[in-house]
Amino acid sequence: MTFDLGSVVTINRLALWNEEFAGIATFNLLVSTDDLVYTTVLSGVSPTDNPIDLNYLADVFALGTQSARFVRLDAYNCPQPNPDGYDSGGLGEVAFAMVTDGGGPAIATPAPGAALLLGARCLGLFGIRSWRKSFR
Numbered sequence: 001m002t003f004d005l006g007s008v009v010t011i012n013r014l015a016l017w018n019e020e021f022a023g024i025a026t027f028n029l030l031v032s033t034d035d036l037v038y039t040t041v042l043s044g045v046s047p048t049d050n051p052i053d054l055n056y057l058a059d060v061f062a063l064g065t066q067s068a069r070f071v072r073l074d075a076y077n078c079p080q081p082n083p084d085g086y087d088s089g090g091l092g093e094v095a096f097a098m099v100t101d102g103g104g105p106a107i108a109t110p111a112p113g114a115a116l117l118l119g120a121r122c123l124g125l126f127g128i129r130s131w132r133k134s135f136r
Contacts, residue, residue, distance in 0.1 A: 003071045003094065008033050010099045012065050015058040017092030018047040024091065025049070025077035029061075031068035041066055058093070071096065 005011075011031075018024060026046050030038040041063050050056040073094065 001073050001075075002035070003073070003096075004035075005069050005071065005096070008067055008069045010065055010067050011071070011096045012063055012099050013097035014042075014061045014063055014071075015093075015095040015097070016047055016061070017056065017058045017094075018050055019090035019092050022078055022090045023047065023049060024075040027076065028074040029063070030072040030074070031063075031066045032070040032072070033068060035070045038070075038072055058095070065099065 014029060024047065026044055027042070028040060028044065029042040030040050032038045042061060045061060047059045048056070075091075
């Protein structure tokens with residue numbers, strides 16, 4: 001499967017939730033900036049084979065620092081055979097960590113509405129504090 005990140009970004013980690021019933025046994029991860037030429041970043045990786053009916057965490061894989069718009073995950077084999085007799089594989093979720101120009105993790109900026117609410121709360125707290133002081 002190929003993921004289009006929307007523009008060329010710098011990524012350095014992959015988080016993968018391997019599905020507990022029909023997960024994948026191994027995978028290769030490749031990156032590209034143009035969807036034509038791909039470079040292999042990880043090869044023959046085996047994610048955790050998670051048990052059925054239990055909550056499980058993501059496996060996190062270091063990728064080095066990669067510039068990519070397209071990330072291709074080539075998955076192989078299903079560790080749990082399907083009772084219907086055909087091979088299938090599934091992933092719970094996949095996430096990539098983007099880095100900023102300084103090399104650190106990208107930091108989400110709050111939406112303007114959230115900043116206004118935070119400002120209103122701070123003003124309210126300041127107003128209550130001032131009101132209490134005036135009655136002393």
